[in-house]
Amino acid sequence: MTAIADAPAVAFHRTLRAEWIKLRSLRSTWYTLAGLFAVGMGITSLAMGSAVAAEYESLTAAERLDWDPTALSLRTYIVAQLIIGSLGILTVTSEYATGLMQTSLAATPRRHRLLAAKAILITGVAVVTGEVLMFTSFLLGQALLASQDVPNASLGDPGVLPAVAGGGVYLAAIALLAVGLGALLRATAGALATLVGVIFLIPGFSGLFPSWLEDLLDFWPTAGGAAVMATVPDPDFPHPWLNLGGMCLGVAAVLAAAFVLFRRRDV
Amino acid sequence: MTVIAIRGLTKRYGPDTVVDDLSFTVEPGQVTGFLGPNGAGKSTTMKMILGLAAPTRGTVAIGGRRYGELPVPLTEVGALLDAGAVHGARKARDHLLALAVSNGLPRRRVDEVLARTGLEGVADRRAGGFSLGMRQRLGIAAALLGEPRALIFDEPVNGLDPEGIRWVRDFMRSLAREGRSVLVSSHLMSEMALTADHLVVIGRGRLIADTGMGEFMRSSGQGTVLVRTAESERFSLLLTAAGAAVRDGLEAALVVSGMDGDEIGRLAAYHGIALSELTPQQASLEDAFMELTRDSVEFQGAGA
Numbered sequence: 001m002t003a004i005a006d007a008p009a010v011a012f013h014r015t016l017r018a019e020w021i022k023l024r025s026l027r028s029t030w031y032t033l034a035g036l037f038a039v040g041m042g043i044t045s046l047a048m049g050s051a052v053a054a055e056y057e058s059l060t061a062a063e064r065l066d067w068d069p070t071a072l073s074l075r076t077y078i079v080a081q082l083i084i085g086s087l088g089i090l091t092v093t094s095e096y097a098t099g100l101m102q103t104s105l106a107a108t109p110r111r112h113r114l115l116a117a118k119a120i121l122i123t124g125v126a127v128v129t130g131e132v133l134m135f136t137s138f139l140l141g142q143a144l145l146a147s148q149d150v151p152n153a154s155l156g157d158p159g160v161l162p163a164v165a166g167g168g169v170y171l172a173a174i175a176l177l178a179v180g181l182g183a184l185l186r187a188t189a190g191a192l193a194t195l196v197g198v199i200f201l202i203p204g205f206s207g208l209f210p211s212w213l214e215d216l217l218d219f220w221p222t223a224g225g226a227a228v229m230a231t232v233p234d235p236d237f238p239h240p241w242l243n244l245g246g247m248c249l250g251v252a253a254v255l256a257a258a259f260v261l262f263r264r265r266d267v
Numbered sequence: 268m269t270v271i272a273i274r275g276l277t278k279r280y281g282p283d284t285v286v287d288d289l290s291f292t293v294e295p296g297q298v299t300g301f302l303g304p305n306g307a308g309k310s311t312t313m314k315m316i317l318g319l320a321a322p323t324r325g326t327v328a329i330g331g332r333r334y335g336e337l338p339v340p341l342t343e344v345g346a347l348l349d350a351g352a353v354h355g356a357r358k359a360r361d362h363l364l365a366l367a368v369s370n371g372l373p374r375r376r377v378d379e380v381l382a383r384t385g386l387e388g389v390a391d392r393r394a395g396g397f398s399l400g401m402r403q404r405l406g407i408a409a410a411l412l413g414e415p416r417a418l419i420f421d422e423p424v425n426g427l428d429p430e431g432i433r434w435v436r437d438f439m440r441s442l443a444r445e446g447r448s449v450l451v452s453s454h455l456m457s458e459m460a461l462t463a464d465h466l467v468v469i470g471r472g473r474l475i476a477d478t479g480m481g482e483f484m485r486s487s488g489q490g491t492v493l494v495r496t497a498e499s500e501r502f503s504l505l506l507t508a509a510g511a512a513v514r515d516g517l518e519a520a521l522v523v524s525g526m527d528g529d530e531i532g533r534l535a536a537y538h539g540i541a542l543s544e545l546t547p548q549q550a551s552l553e554d555a556f557m558e559l560t561r562d563s564v565e566f567q568g569a570g571a
Binding site: 009010017019022028095098099267 | 314317318319320321334335337338339340341344346348349351352353354355356357358361362364365366368369370371409
């Protein structure tokens with residue numbers, strides 16, 4: 001048996017670039033991102049449309065103190081997290097569905113590296129698109145409010161910039177959660193159903209939970225985790241960034257489990 | 268050149284032992300046929316070679332190393348396990364490019380393997396629209412990207428048309444001629460007879476035979492010779508006297524075993540008997556294979 005001259009091991013950035021080629025070479029990626037903006041702008045336009053002026057008119061003076069035009073325009077995150085999440089899920093599960101995972105792992109047998117590349121790439125894509133989406137939603141929303149002479153915010157107002165930027169961070173965390181769910185469940189339908197359950201159903205049924213579970217909701221997506229997107233302080237969440245931080249810890253736990261199983265399981 | 272050494276490889280899924288203490292070696296410069304009935308454990312063995320499934324016991328070494336330790340895997344082992352394993356919405360070129368980039372291979376390799384597999388014309392089409400034959404070629408192109416020293420193909424001719432089968436077969440041969448180690452699985456003995464230099468036969472996860480192709484044919488194919496002559500009764504006696512076993516075949520033919528065509532011809536000439544036919548019968552490899560695997564099953568049944 002002849003000894004093989006040791007070639008230097010492949011660098012991580014090559015794995016990352018390969019994943020980027022895979023992501024950009026699918027039309028569905030671009031359709032998803034286009035859909036994200038179309039839906040995001042559509043929701044903002046509807047929410048900030050003519051009804052909002054009437055709604056503001058109907059508020060009492062006390063309620064008007066809680067008027068938060070920033071949070072209102074960032075409500076797009078609710079649907080955006082599902083779209084960005086499905087992108088994160090598909091980067092993993094589509095490889096299982098097609099059998100491509102075998103080819104990918106034969107080319108990159110260091111499994112953690114493959115999953116890490118996917119996670120980093122999706123986080124990057126989600127941060128960029130998430131921030132762009134949040135800023136456009138904000139600007140479009142405030143312009144619509146201004147056109148109806150309803151009190152609105154500008155980026156320079158106190159607390160606005162962190163709220164808008166926080167929305168992008170929140171979306172990136174959801175994308176990362178989706179990658180973890182995809183790797184854990186290995187099937188698109190299962191991962192997507194779980195994601196919907198996490199971001200919509202559990203917060204929706206929050207009233208049914210025992211108190212210790214209610215505390216968990218302080219750090220839950222679409223619940224406490226999304227508190228950073230408000231500029232009017234919510235007495236429930238005095239330190240909203242801690243809530244988002246808690247949510248990120250939860251995401252990290254899911255990812256950690258995903259990494260362990262991704263290495264261990266047969267493909 | 269890379270040798271794939273499999274030692275004591277065992278895989279259990281719960282109570283089922285899919286691969287059972289399997290040991291064999293894939294040598295460079297030849298096509299090793301990996302033969303067994305469906306469900307014999309061929310694909311599982313190949314997955315373990317590639318580190319896709321973890322062995323319960325045993326080792327696989329590629330040039331002395333575990334697959335996961337190979338610094339640039341695609342330059343050591345190229346594999347085609349499942350021709351369908353491409354994303355249908357991705358163009359053939361992008362599929363190959365992502366694989367090449369992941370191993371730091373130059374971009375020109377993508378064009379080279381596309382040319383070698385005859386896919387240049389469809390490189391910018393989405394793989395979902397490919398026929399099975401084209402997918403098979405794309406899978407082979409991917410396996411060749413890193414100019415690997417060892418190649419592994421799981422049932423590469425399954426479902427191909429005759430032209431595709433011939434192409435794959437010639438391709439395997441040419442890869443071996445280049446000095447590469449080629450492991451090809453099949454459940455069809457006839458296919459292996461035309462492709463392989465060496466045979467590894469497994470049944471129910473156990474090794475049944477590990478032998479050269481020629482040796483396998485000689486040892487398991489008891490060669491008989493079909494003889495036709497007007498004086499069949501007399502010749503039959505002469506043949507028996509000369510030590511051959513003779514039985515009556517169809518249409519007054521004699522089926523002779525224990526002597527080859529050359530000896531029978533000489534005997535006929537010596538006695539002045541005119542032969543109208545003298546045909547060596549190649550024992551069907553398929554039969555030999557069936558016999559071999561049946562034996563293993565019977566042996567297992569008796570042992571249990």
